[in-house]
Amino acid sequence: MAGGGGGRRPAPPREDVLATAMEMIAERGLEQLTMAALGREVGMSSGHLLYYFGSKDELLLRTLEWSEGRLGVERGRLLARAGTCRARLDAYVDLYVPERPGDPHWTLWLEVWNRSQNADDTGRDRQVAIESAWHRDLVALLAEGVSRGEFRRVDPDRFGAKLRALLDGFAIHVAIGLRGTDREQILGHVGEFLTEGLYARD
Template identity: 85%
Template sequence: MEMIAERGLEQLTMAALGREVGMSSGHLLYYFGSKDELLLRTLEWSEGRLGAERGRLLARPEPARARLEAYVDLYVPDGHRDPHWILWLEVWNRSLNADEQGRDRQAAIEGAWHRDLVALLAEGVSRGEFRAVDADRFAARLRALLDGFSIHVAIGLRGTGRDQVLAHAREFLDEALGADA
């Protein structure tokens, strides 16, 4: 993951990766078959770790708003060249030429984030913590907003730092879900 984030997939060679992890490039190709498969498996591994962390934070005995802010905090990159987000940028870039199975795997990862957010929003609405919204539609919009801002943070776009993005997200949630949210 670090090598992909540091060099990008195009600049990464299986030989260099093999030297880094103590395997031959032939062994890497045997296990992964291609750089695209290596990328997807690395993303799935990274998302597995984030999914476990997301599950823990969503299970906390806190109000829905506090857990929603924790979800957003986990979603937004830590900063420029965040390795997890660089993986996503590489996957999205290669999605144009990906096969159906690759796109399905990507959709499954994104779907987990979406389902967790929908459930959290529905809980907040049912408890009266949030204004009544269609949880699925709201989740799609919020994730699109977070994706856009997160790309700016990950690529290091000037004037778009993590703290600014989190402030924008809090403001949006206040306005969209109610000031008491």
Template identity: 75%
Template sequence: MGIGYNGRVNDPQAAPAEEGSAGPAPGAAGPTGRARTGGASAQANGASAPTGDASVQAGGASAPTDDGASAQADGPAARTDGGPARAPRPARRRNTAPPREDVLAAAMATIAERGLDGLTMAGLGRDVGMSSGHLLYYFRTKDELLLRTLEWSEGRLGAERGALLSRHDLPVAGRLAAYVELYVPDGPRDPHWTLWLEVWNRSQYAGDDARDRQAAIEGAWHRDLVALIAEGVSRGELRPVDPDRYAARLRALLDGFSVHVAVGLPGTGRAQVLAQVREHLAETLLSGS
């Protein structure tokens, strides 16, 4: 899922003027007061250049700087003494765009602080020092941004889940309880579950690729639970149930309770939900209960 953020470069600095060559244009503008994402703006013909994702060529034409190339003003600088033209200086790279993880972490932080309505391309761009157009270049749509943010968040949860479930020194019942606690939201407006619900809601209009990626997230949770239940059954710690069927039913129960917690339904706080799930597991799965 990598996002290939390329570095951006400044326009090359002009070489020192030789005797007889033209100096800077009179009245050339200095740096603007606008926020910049790295490096100085290119300037030409006395006008200050925008500081977004494109540098300015001579004559005012803009050119993307993401491919590492910077526009040269009217080709090589001419000499007035009849000698060969000076070769243009190599372009210098501007500060690179923020890593993908920084962008996705900023998106999740915005959801946590201001909710989904507070997440806009323009606002996220300001947070990470990119233009909204630059973000759209990489993510194409807000739906794609949301799905990638969810995938990033799920990757972190998956690593935590894997570490918990691989503790074979712990009884299966203890690891199952840890799985449930990781699954259920922390409380109303939990950012991960808020994002999950939004992606689910948009999935009815999503294409096959997006649906497959959502299914992959669901599948990871399901496979881990099936493997844990199968281990418990084989070790005699759990009742002899069909691991796949039981996992599907338990996750449906967890999903229903989790939605109630995430939206703040009265009487279904996290502590109450965890207590009900523990009771259900004791009645239907744990051996000797």
């Protein structure tokens, strides 16, 4: 029966909880986020949130996995479109680099990395799974470019590892708002690295 005043309010969709958690972590950091505050935002009790997530660290990982899932769909769409391998590689880089200082997705990553030393094996495995998806897609794209003759004969796995290390370092600069760096400068540096690494003569 609709409208019963004593009825229990349904829990919000899981995606709404995780989206709100991401926004609050980006604004306040995980240390300042409480289950009670998150519960007020999404209309759930802190007890229910603890039941679903168990801890703030688990909430953080699930929020990151949800955010990464959305990015994975976008990454797949970009990499499947028609065009040169270099154009798709540039799109991959554009998706990887934070949009701005305080980028919510990158704030999640910084929080996860900050807690990695204390993570259990399961938590570390989940982080590796996320990282591996980015690497796997990059290696496949590089291998395609080599097989087509568009890129010189690099080792896709080694070159991909170097590129992602470069991207992670630059991305952190953008995410924390390091003075003297901005997104356009970073994209320019990465573009030069790709041109020198993929088109220089052997």
